[in-house]
Amino acid sequence: MLLSTTANNAEQHSAAEDELALCPHCDLVQHLPLLQPGEEASCVRCGHHLDACHIESVMRPMLYAGSALFMLLLANLFPFVSMFAAGNSSEMNFFDTSSVLFQQHQQWLAILVWLFIQAVPAACMLAIIYLKLGMLYRLPARTWVARVLYMLKPWSMVDIFLMGLIISFVKLVADADISLGPSFWAFCLFCLLHLRAFQVVDRRELWSKIAPNPKPQLAAHAGKSGLAQNVKLCKVCTAMVPVTQTHCSRCHTKVPLRRKASVQNTLALLLAATLLYIPANLLPIMRTISFGETTDSTIISGLLLMWQDGAYPVAIIILIASVLVPVAKIIIMFWLCYLTRLPLAQRQRYSTQIYRLVDWVGRWSMVDVLVVAIMAALVRFDLLMSVYPGVGALVFAAVVILTMLAALSFDPRLLWDPLPEQQKGVRFDAATER
Ligand SMILES: [Zn+2]
Ligand SMILES: [Zn+2]
CATH class of the missing domain: 1.20.140 (Butyryl-CoA Dehydrogenase, subunit A; domain 3)
Known part of the structure; x- marks a missing residue:
């Protein structure tokens, strides 16, 4: 059962029952109600999964x-x-x-x-x-x-x-x-x-x-951002840490207010992925020997071959996983980095959800690399029919890894933070903001 911690139901719980939580994706402080077994709680603002109680x-x-x-x-x-x-x-x-x-x-x-x-x-x-x-x-x-x-x-x-x-x-x-x-x-x-x-x-x-979850020294209130109340989130153990404290008192990890040089690192990784995407498509991903005849196939030529052979569902899956997803992920991640430079009002409401989607979907691009590994292990009949991995497979794997690292190094809280010049005196409220 999905239970959203809305402002109303959060108020129904007494302070003793409730625990404050800071959303790792949108930085909103909110009450976490005491969950019953089987219940889950998600962020009221961005829908991120916050807590669950399992049987x-x-x-x-x-x-x-x-x-x-x-x-x-x-x-x-x-x-x-x-x-x-x-x-x-x-x-x-x-x-x-x-x-x-x-x-x-x-x-x-x-x-x-x-x-x-x-x-x-x-x-x-x-x-x-x-x-x-x-x-x-x-x-x-x-x-x-x-x-x-x-x-x-x-x-x-x-x-x-x-x-x-x-x-x-x-x-x-x-x-x-x-x-x-x-x-x-x-x-x-x-x-x-x-x-x-x-x-x-x-x-x-x-x-x-x-x-036990350490209680921050500062009084934080639900419905406002952590940034506006001088509290930050320990991404390792989900504890709330005062801005003045460098390390988390529960897991002793160093807690930055925001991921260090997040946008710069993401942009650098995206740029590397974009550059490698060109050879990944030009170099052969797989070499097939069939009745003594050798054929090198790239991602696109393999795709066209499958389409000609009538294997439409597989061709569509490979098209989505190997072509559309990596390209879309790179473009969307660039766009998210650009959004963080715009004033709050001009950012898209669903940008956090889009970030989560590209983050989840991105790893599926690895499917073509694994197909090459499976085919090479299985199709071994020497000159009659054999499959060998091409150098393109490794380059393509590098593209997927780089885009995954780019998504991991991006801090989605930046999509909700006001620009540095607007940060003074900012107080967000979950009920009224956007
Ligand atoms: Zn959130
Ligand atoms: Zn911690």
């Missing part, structure tokens, strides 16, 4: 994360996918998606794929188990583990890998017979359990169990 908040995440790790182990033990073409057969294990790339001298791509689909997801699941165990026993270094967990989260790409598998099968099914092994089904379960484990862990709840 069985210790056991359920541990069970999901533990089962996910077990499924990941099974996914690595048995045959993943087998392919039969022209009287030959080839078998792929889950680990082959990285090891084959390594053998084909694409070490960087191999490491990236291994990190995205094995190491990072496994580390996240281990971190969730450790932190939940830490709620029962006082384990050391919980602060560090919690910090690392949320840093790694966007780089876990098992869901995108599953989409990559489906695209690869659709591409191959016309030329070959595909048979799914037990590890494939274990991987599908791993994917579901991994997503579920993240869903039932709430950052605010997690930190409240590690250490």
